[in-house]
Amino acid sequence: MIVGSQKSIDELWEMTKDFKKVLVFGCNTCVAICHAGGEKEAETIATLLRMRAAQEGKAMEVDFTSVMRHCEPEYFEPVLEDLKKYDLILSTACGVGVNFLSDRTGNIPVYPGINTSFYGAVEAPGVFVELCAGCGNCILHLTGGICPIARCSKTLMNGPCGGTNKGKCEISKDVDCAWYLIVERMKKLGTLEKLAEVQPPRNWSTSRDGGPRRVSLEHIRAFEEQEAGKSDPAGGKK
């Protein structure tokens, strides 16, 4: 899932203080699981902003609401007209949600209510860890299921650097060395020899380095266009 973390109330206040009517808009999927931006957190942020407005003597109306997901139109389209009653939408979705909504709210600005941190998992209640970097070219079968792109602080592809210390990364005693984990895991799997091969330089164009990415499924697109054509005598062409 996408893991987010809360912004300080000072930062949120600096962002919102000049608006009169603010909606804190929660998202109840990923960012709700990590306690950053679900309806509950949206309510808390709204309360804090109201209190701050009262303290600063500013007339600001702050409401909150939420939908299941900001990243699919079917969830927020039903409330889109309501959203447009506000001067500012403070979205506590991930950055995907903020962008997606922003493209659809006309002249109403959408600001980020949280920081989007990474793609991660729940390691323990309240602890979230980054496990994937979304590089667009998965090689986990070569590294024992442990990602050196997301989990090595140098994204090394051919083994550990000289900085591994007692199984930890050189950046911090609290960070596991991904390559230490990979080697130990592959020893257990009996596949360590796979690491002997030198991995050539990567093609990073599948990652963010190739510019904004898009996945378009031809069979779904063809079906959608056909369906549109049935109800549109013009043939569904725009």
Add this chain to the structure above:
Amino acid sequence: MKSGSNLEKVILSGQPAVTAELGPPMSADPHEVIKKANQLKGFCDAANITDCQTAVVRISSIAAAALALREGLEPVMQMTCRDRNRIAIQADLLGAAALGLKNCLCLAGDHQVFSSAGRLKGHPGAKNVYDVDTCQLVGILKKMRDEGLQEGGDKLEVAPKFFIGASWTPMGDPIDFRPMNLMKKVNAGADFIQTQGIYDIELFRAQMEKIRNMGLHERTAILGGIIVPRSAMMLKYMDSSVAGVTVPKPLIDRLNKAKEAAGDDKKKARELQEAEGLKITIELIHQVLETPGVKGVHIQAIEWESAIEGIVKAAGLYPRPTFTD
């Protein structure tokens, strides 16, 4: 001959090679480099010019290497993967070769968080690059030199002819992977290897036995790393905090004893510890050179370049070989 560098010639001659290290200054002043180059000249076969070690901004390795070369010291330029993508790396390699540099050591580079670990502000918020890693960087140098091709496949009119080096941490974690780690660098094209500092000679010899069984010592020239100890505190720090370095207790005890012998006299404590540290250095050099499969030593006297002359002479490694062609 792959590069025609002095270091390559010494290694080919079969004599034990000696490399040292020169750290460029955090300043645009060339004199520091010139001074250090003259302290090292004649006492090593080549000197590594560090590439912003600990991620601290300094005169770049290539520029400082060009300054050292002018002084008559053969440099080993360093190239980390931290600060440049493959475009910048190759552009810099072409430039370095055009300036007459012939040795290049490929490194991952210290993470940028190190830049603020000490007293400096550094640049801990910098973005690191790591477009390629060390093995891949070695491969790029080899492809440019031997095939006359850029990494992407475009032809080079004149190929840069580097003697290609890589580092190796023989006693680093996970220790049973380290021989394979070296093998990968050798397979990628490393002509010479400089190791992390060795204090635990028994452990190093155990790792070297594995290397000999793999035949790697015949495919690359391994130069054992010697980090000159200056104080008991330094050795304790290296033992506890420097990755891949373990220091046997008797060595720390020797420096402690030297320190205690000086009583409250701080100046004397420093002198006695440095003298004992130099003795340990000479012993380590001999132990490392006696290890089968080792082709030389890489001596790092960190911010103490002036000590190299005495060390090399006391170790019986002076004069250094010279070649007429």
